[in-house]
Amino acid sequence: MARPPRRSAPSTSSGIPWDEVTPAPVVLVTGTEALLAERAVDRVLAQARAADPAVEVTRVSAAGYEGGRLRAVVSPSLFDEPRVVVVEELHAGTDAALADVVDYVAEPAEDVVLVLVHGGGVRGKKALDAIRAAGALVVACDPIKREADKSAFATAELRRAGRRADASGLRALLEACGADLRELAAACQQLAADTSGVITEQTVARYYGGRVEATGFKVADAAASGRAGEAVALLRHALATGSDPVPVVAALAAKLRLLAKVAAARGRGLDPARDLGLAPWQVDRARRELVGWTPESLAAAITAVARADAEVKGAGKDPVFAVERAVLRVAEAARG
Template structure:
């Protein structure tokens, strides 16, 4: 058995075991995969398996449920076989583990079997198994932790998708990246699959036209790309995004609805200094929605927000039949919001 690393000072703060990125997973006698994001956890676990299998194709892989555990299973699966093949044991449901599993796992991490890798998956959905997690993180055994933090914010999704293309050494233009992320805003698993499809299928750079060709059927959510760009004050980009969305078949009515939803959220949190969690509970919003609305409010004031809301209300009536040209109504709304000034005022003044 390999010598253990020297103990760290008791004054050290935070986990005493290495924190390893899910993008660069590696094996260790004990691998804790923690956090709620299943896409990242699955990538990490598969990466550890592939790493071990590349070292020895004879790798024995076993799966265990910690919430439906038969006593003695962990030791039986990690014990050396007759021919000494390496062993990988993947344990799911640690956040719901039985007492029998908890007791045996606590004993096992103190003396891991040579040639065995045990992956413990804990989603963080409960405090069950906390004693085991604390022992692993304290360096009781020879372990590492691979965090699978939740991907909630728009910026997190953008970073995730950008990382997919960077890892594949594939270039995606910024507007195409935003359109792709917006098209899969509600499902990180689908976003990951879309990134991998584009990486595998497309030769050369990934452009707006590529995103339209592959995912034009999801144009109903491309409205949020236009709204985000306009609210951020990027006037030229907002008009380009609007025309791109319309050319892709976007309907003006849900386009205006997307603006109204974001502006409504901004108005609800404007001027409020409550902590995000407390404010979100009071308003019936998610924490990340409050955080996003507060970020969107940067550069806005009561007057400009009022103008934007009025422009959106007018556009809503016009695209529903009060005007002959819904496209002009959309462009006027985007102009007022992106410039934060009455329509007809020269941008920048």
């Protein structure tokens, strides 16, 4: 494997996405989203093996690291094979690990790709600064929190598998599995493997329609649209089949926060998708639902759900009654 060209750090402060990383003398994978960090490392290893199947891969844990270990694993072997060394858990590294890494990156070895994985936090900040200053290729693996970014992530996951979802299918997928990125990725992979054609809301419902998250969002959608009877029926079915009141109340709260954000953006002349990080389909739906709302009714609904949240978490005697009352009050508020 030919020695990769030295690359300077990206011009952005955060770094490049995981799916753009290529082997380099030093690659710094940093951020708290473990799934993306794992993928960045796997991508470097896959490209290194594609370039030379004989590449030697060594993994070193920085936690419990003893001085000199890094120099030992990057030293030329008897047959001088190209090497990839992955130093994991740099955020939990010993002082010796941090010192050896800083010393090494100042003069990287030939035919070695060193991948440093730092899971976030303040530990090792001086070492990170030194690694960046030495010209490491930095890969950003920050949490994906904005709804628009989750939507883009799921779309990209399906595209890599040669599939796509329509707007309703994507919305249903995010509502069912969007809270955890690893779970969302697994759902995309399962749907890509087990179904055919365009992924629709019905496709997602066959696999994930019984999930608590999906059920809670359906209750919240019906209540926010003023459909009290439907909302209560969905709620009672969910509770009868084992759903807990807590995530249902959480879904109601999430729905009202979304409505409040879109309403506030409209009043301030903001673009909710661009300025608030919402997915376009969320904005479109919220605008339709806001037709029956007033600022006063929205405030009243938020107050009712906040009360229910406290009651289902121990402040009340009957969690089922608390969540049903909240659903009814939200539906009443939605009708103005």
